[in-house]
Amino acid sequence: MYNSKIRGPLVEGNKTFGQITRDVIAPMEVRLGLWWPIVFGISTAAGIYGFYSIYITVYKGIGTWGVNNTVGWGWAIVNFVWWIGIGHAGTAFSIFLLILRQKWRTSINRAAEAMTVFAVISAALFPALHMGRVWLAFYIFPYPNTRGPLWVNFNSPLFWDFTAITAYLLISASFWYLGMLPDLATVRDKSTSKIRKALYAFFSLGWTGSSRHWIRYESLSFILGGIAAVLVVSVHSIVATDFAVGIEPGWHSTIFPPFFVVGAIFSGFAMVMTLMVLIRKIYHLTDYITDNHLDAIARILIFISLIMGTAYLSEVFIAWYSGNEFEMFTFFRNRITGEYTMQFWGMIVCNAVIPQLFWFRKIRRNWIWLLMVSLSINIGMWLERFNIVITSLNKDYLPSNWASYTPTPIDIGVFVGTLGLFGIGVLLFMRYIPMMAISELKSVAHIGNKQED
Numbered sequence: 001m002y003n004s005k006i007r008g009p010l011v012e013g014n015k016t017f018g019q020i021t022r023d024v025i026a027p028m029e030v031r032l033g034l035w036w037p038i039v040f041g042i043s044t045a046a047g048i049y050g051f052y053s054i055y056i057t058v059y060k061g062i063g064t065w066g067v068n069n070t071v072g073w074g075w076a077i078v079n080f081v082w083w084i085g086i087g088h089a090g091t092a093f094s095i096f097l098l099i100l101r102q103k104w105r106t107s108i109n110r111a112a113e114a115m116t117v118f119a120v121i122s123a124a125l126f127p128a129l130h131m132g133r134v135w136l137a138f139y140i141f142p143y144p145n146t147r148g149p150l151w152v153n154f155n156s157p158l159f160w161d162f163t164a165i166t167a168y169l170l171i172s173a174s175f176w177y178l179g180m181l182p183d184l185a186t187v188r189d190k191s192t193s194k195i196r197k198a199l200y201a202f203f204s205l206g207w208t209g210s211s212r213h214w215i216r217y218e219s220l221s222f223i224l225g226g227i228a229a230v231l232v233v234s235v236h237s238i239v240a241t242d243f244a245v246g247i248e249p250g251w252h253s254t255i256f257p258p259f260f261v262v263g264a265i266f267s268g269f270a271m272v273m274t275l276m277v278l279i280r281k282i283y284h285l286t287d288y289i290t291d292n293h294l295d296a297i298a299r300i301l302i303f304i305s306l307i308m309g310t311a312y313l314s315e316v317f318i319a320w321y322s323g324n325e326f327e328m329f330t331f332f333r334n335r336i337t338g339e340y341t342m343q344f345w346g347m348i349v350c351n352a353v354i355p356q357l358f359w360f361r362k363i364r365r366n367w368i369w370l371l372m373v374s375l376s377i378n379i380g381m382w383l384e385r386f387n388i389v390i391t392s393l394n395k396d397y398l399p400s401n402w403a404s405y406t407p408t409p410i411d412i413g414v415f416v417g418t419l420g421l422f423g424i425g426v427l428l429f430m431r432y433i434p435m436m437a438i439s440e441l442k443s444v445a446h447i448g449n450k451q452e453d
Helices: 017-029 035-060 075-099 103-107 109-130 134-140 157-190 194-203 211-244 256-283 291-322 325-333 341-359 367-390 409-432 438-443
Strands: none
Touching: 017 157, 017 409, 017 438, 035 109, 035 409, 075 103, 075 109, 075 157, 075 211, 075 256, 075 367, 075 409, 103 109, 103 291, 103 438, 109 134, 109 157, 109 256, 109 409, 134 157, 157 194, 157 211, 157 438, 211 256, 256 291, 256 367, 291 325, 291 341, 291 367, 341 367
């Protein structure tokens, strides 16, 4: 539990309510620096490259990707699982800390929820493309139809993914948007432009700040939070089961569902750290995103890193202890040594070793180190998904089928496009939506300040 009297106030500088409103809205009103159009242009260029790659994929087919007879689940599924993992922590960050009534979440939850929505949208592209015939995607929608008794295949992992992604996107977007209503109304009331006032009035849904509105708002937040808390666990468990039901060495493991959930929260919290360090530095929001906030996230990352390291050791031990020659080959000849040695040890270093630097207080208080470690975690988690998908497939039970897997420029382009889409979404969020929950910041503004004592 975060004790503000010991670890410092949640909002520094003894801010008044008026100052909090002005400071949070300020990035939406000030003139943009040169960095914003440059980064937006880079993200747009990445998005165009991704759109072109998607066009080539749809027009020419999956043959433009690096998949082969052995590796049917390639780069696309690696990136799908990675994006879903990043999307998890945004909601997990807000939901679990909301249910546990952790006040220090107030400065970070809005950006984390926005990150979730953009990450899930990016993830949703890959299963649809991986179908091969995107125009037949409606076959996975379970709706009454006139085509006779033609229903979805409920045994298909593709349908599981569709159900998980759709439910998670809907609940995440709803939780994020409804949480913004009081702040959108604040921007509406502060706007001097008629067009801007009308837009924010439309999206604030007639919020007046009455007692009735606040009671319903808080009740609905806890209801959506309870639903989303279940989805946070179930969605990535479903993704993990896609692998665990297979007979490929390295996949059929009962540890996969909890392992995937913890890994998803790990990568997502690291992305939250990356985003908050950048927002804090660019917009000089050190009074709201304090060293103590980042310190708390770093401590969580240490704990999860130890879990991940234990899981990696458990997998290797079980493969050895089982005596199964196929499991031992996959782990000891195709991961620890062999063709994908660099990816395996890169995963271990990035996820289990580098985060241990957060044991040192000076590193937890240095924004450069925080940024570097959080980025390394996301690289490591991508390598983990690569190891799980590729190394279990490229060498199967029939040696004559063995083939190395190499992504093509089209593979890479689709992934780069999702990075661009994510970047565009985050930049627009930073520009047109309050990055922190104004009402929640006001509720904790004086907690831990000296004047309370």
